Amino acid sequence: MLNALEVVTTVVVGLMVGVEFSVAFVINRILDALPGDAGQLGRSHGGRMLGAVMPVWYIGSLVLAAVWAIAGGRHHSTGLVVTAAGLLILSVIMSLLLLVPINSRGKTWTPENRPENWKEQMKRWDRWHYVRVAVIIGAFTLLVAALT
Template sequence: MLNALEVFTTVAVGVMVGVEFSVAFVMNRILNALPEDSRQLGHAHGGRMLGAVMPVWYIGSLVLVVVWAVAGWHHHGTGLVVTAAGLLILSVVMSLLLLVPINNRNKTWTAENRPEDWKEQLNRWERWHYVRVAVIIGAFTLLVAALT
């Protein structure tokens, strides 16, 4: 049963990493190449779509990793799993404090009501997102290492 939990958790976190990596290095580049109105509106739509899914995915992944750490407490690699949990906690805290506030503002903006500094806010979101992606890649790497 522990093996199934380990594999399911690793796959769930890995797919989350893939989605967030794609947002950072594929989707944002596509959206940023669009004309201004389309750029911001595309980011707002993506924020609404992923903003509904990602909180469940981040918290769910963290819960799975914590269950893995508890269930496998006396097994090889538990220190790596606990460290991965710490990184996922960091990613959730970063999201709540740094990324979600910008995303929540952006997803309500239209061409008529967006602030003058909207580009700077989106750029700030992207910079923090790169850091968050690095953090969750670290967590995923630790989980994979714990399997071996």
């Protein structure tokens, strides 16, 4: 049973890393290169869509890692899993304090109502998102290492 939990947790966190990595380094770059208002409209739509899914994914990943850490007991890799869970906690805190406020505004913007500094706000979101991606990559790496 513990082996199944380990695999499910690692896959769930790994998929989350893949989605967030692609948002940071592929999707947002594509959207930013679109002509006119298309990029801003795409970011708004992405903010609504992923803003509904990602909280469940982040909290679910954290819960899975915590259950793994508890179920693993005194196993030699428990420290790695606990540290990964700590990084996932950090990613949730970062999301709530730094990224969600910007996303909550951005997902409502249209070309008619967006603020003048909307690009600056998106760049700030991107910078924090890069840091968050690095944090969850660290958590994923620790979980993979705990499997060995």
